[in-house]
Amino acid sequence: MSAPTLDRPDAAAPDEAALQAHFDATIAADRRVEPRDWMPEAYRKGLVRQIAQHAHSEIIGMQPEGDWLLAAPSLRRKAVLLAKVQDEAGHGMYLYSAAETLGADRADLTDKLIEGRQKYSSIFNYPTLTYADCGVIGWLVDGAAICNQVPLCRSSYGPYARAMIRVCKEESFHQRQGYELLMTMMRGTPEQRAMVQDAVDRWWWPSLMMFGPPDDDSPNSAQSMAWGVKRHSNDELRQRYVDMSVPQAAALGVTLPDPELALDPETGRHRFGQIDWAEFKQVISGNGPCNAERVSRRRAARDDNAWVTEAATAYAAKHAS
Ligand SMILES: [Fe+2]
Ligand SMILES: [Fe+2]
Numbered sequence: 001m002s003a004p005t006l007d008r009p010d011a012a013a014p015d016e017a018a019l020q021a022h023f024d025a026t027i028a029a030d031r032r033v034e035p036r037d038w039m040p041e042a043y044r045k046g047l048v049r050q051i052a053q054h055a056h057s058e059i060i061g062m063q064p065e066g067d068w069l070l071a072a073p074s075l076r077r078k079a080v081l082l083a084k085v086q087d088e089a090g091h092g093m094y095l096y097s098a099a100e101t102l103g104a105d106r107a108d109l110t111d112k113l114i115e116g117r118q119k120y121s122s123i124f125n126y127p128t129l130t131y132a133d134c135g136v137i138g139w140l141v142d143g144a145a146i147c148n149q150v151p152l153c154r155s156s157y158g159p160y161a162r163a164m165i166r167v168c169k170e171e172s173f174h175q176r177q178g179y180e181l182l183m184t185m186m187r188g189t190p191e192q193r194a195m196v197q198d199a200v201d202r203w204w205w206p207s208l209m210m211f212g213p214p215d216d217d218s219p220n221s222a223q224s225m226a227w228g229v230k231r232h233s234n235d236e237l238r239q240r241y242v243d244m245s246v247p248q249a250a251a252l253g254v255t256l257p258d259p260e261l262a263l264d265p266e267t268g269r270h271r272f273g274q275i276d277w278a279e280f281k282q283v284i285s286g287n288g289p290c291n292a293e294r295v296s297r298r299r300a301a302r303d304d305n306a307w308v309t310e311a312a313t314a315y316a317a318k319h320a321s
Contacts, residue, residue, distance in 0.1 A: 014038070027228050032158035035101040043227055046220065047157055048104045049118070050229065055095035056113045056120035060294050062088045064128045065137055073131060080177050081134060087170045094163040101159045114299045116286060123210050125288030132185060132192075132199040138178015139252075140200075140207040140245065146171045147241045148211065156228035179248070186253050193253075200249070201257045208272075209280045211238040217277075242270045 019038040026033055033039055062085050069085065072078035096106045112118040123141055128134065149171065152164040185192040212218055212234040224230040232240075242261075249256050260273035282288065 027156055030154075030156075030228065032161060033156050034158045042223075043229075044102050046224060046227070047160065047229060048099055048102050049220075050224070051095055051099045051102070051160055052104065052109045052112070052118050053120060055092050055099060055109065056118060057124065058088050058092035058095060060113075060120045060124045060298065061141075062092075063294055063297060064124055064126070064290075065134050067128055068131060068134050071131070077131075077181070080181075084138070084174050084177060087174065091163075091167045091170070094167065095160075098157075098159040098163050110298070110302055114295060114302065116295070119284060121210060122280060122283040122288065123206050124294060125283050125290045126202065126206055127290055129202070130195045130199060132182070132195040133203070135178045135181035135185065135196065136199040136203045138174050138176075139182055139248070140178075140203050141210070142171050142174035142178060143245065143248075144207050144210040144241055146175060147237050147244070151231035151237075154228075154231060160229075179252070182252055182254075196252075197254050200254045204257050205275065205279075206283075208238055208242070208275055209283075211235070211241065213277065213280070214275075239269060242272055246270055 020040065023033070023037070023039055023043075026037070033043075065081060066085050069078065069081060072081055096109065099109060100106060109118065113120065123144075128137070146168060149164050149168050153161055153168060155161040155164065182196050185196050212221075215221065215233045215235045218234055221230065221233060225233070246256065246261070246263075258273045260271065262271050263269075264271050283291070286292075
């Protein structure tokens with residue numbers, strides 16, 4: 001960079017309009033924005049919000065299935081579930097790291113989650129009542145996560161897009177292990193089949209809510225799509241998910257709990273019933289069946305492990321000096 005000249009003291013200072021134009025061109029050409037690049041403040045803030053919410057969902061998402069680790073029905077099931085829950089911790093770590101490239105502080109994000117100032121996916125506020133729930137979470141919840149996350153592999157922000165590529169590979173294992181568990185249970189006793197159906201009845205509608213509010217009630221969507229962070233609308237992804245899940249339910253031999261679910265012969269897509277958005281709003285604003293429990297566990301994890309963080313930080317500082 002050349003030194004500022006006397007007659008134009010700010011000649012070397014990057015001009016905001018030029019930076020904005022460069023950013024716009026990057027987005028228009030579908031190239032990635034990297035941490036070193038200039039970006040509009042609203043883009044940075046929006047990304048931190050989305051990535052933090054995503055990271056929190058991965059970490060909180062360990063709890064519903066983690067509850068079953070000590071009660072898995074066999075060593076094989078325990079090993080599979082342990083690997084899956086551990087993957088979710090890893091996903092959280094990739095995402096917190098991506099948020100850090102935008103200047104966010106990990107401890108601050110955790111505080112915001114615990115204080116209810118940042119959200120996480122509404123789905124993890126429902127309880128896991130039987131082992132069939134672990135299978136249904138893998139099939140439906142990780143399945144919905146895949147629908148949401150595959151397009152994010154092309155997100156305009158480089159570190160987020162790259163984290164998603166790795167996450168999606170692991171999510172596909174999560175979905176398969178869930179479906180395989182359900183297949184096994186469906187070949188079992190009438191009680192086991194009833195457990196699977198009951199779990200499907202409880203998780204189907206909340207899984208449709210995972211795509212977020214309908215397009216006409218999704219305030220951040222349009223800007224996020226214009227910036228290439230998000231690639232498809234909530235309703236579009238939800239429709240894709242329904243179309244994908246119907247044949248999988250049939251192969252499994254379960255009934256999806258929606259009497260209005262039917263194939264539209266003209267469009268080749270499935271029509272489905274009305275989602276209970278009042279329930280969604282209740283759960284997302286903290287009043288779901290397990291919100292308090294999920295957040296209080298995170299609080300306990302932060303507080304009980306503060307000494308580890310402190311010791312590790314002191315050790316690192318000592319080594320650095
Ligand atoms: Fe995940
Ligand atoms: Fe997963």
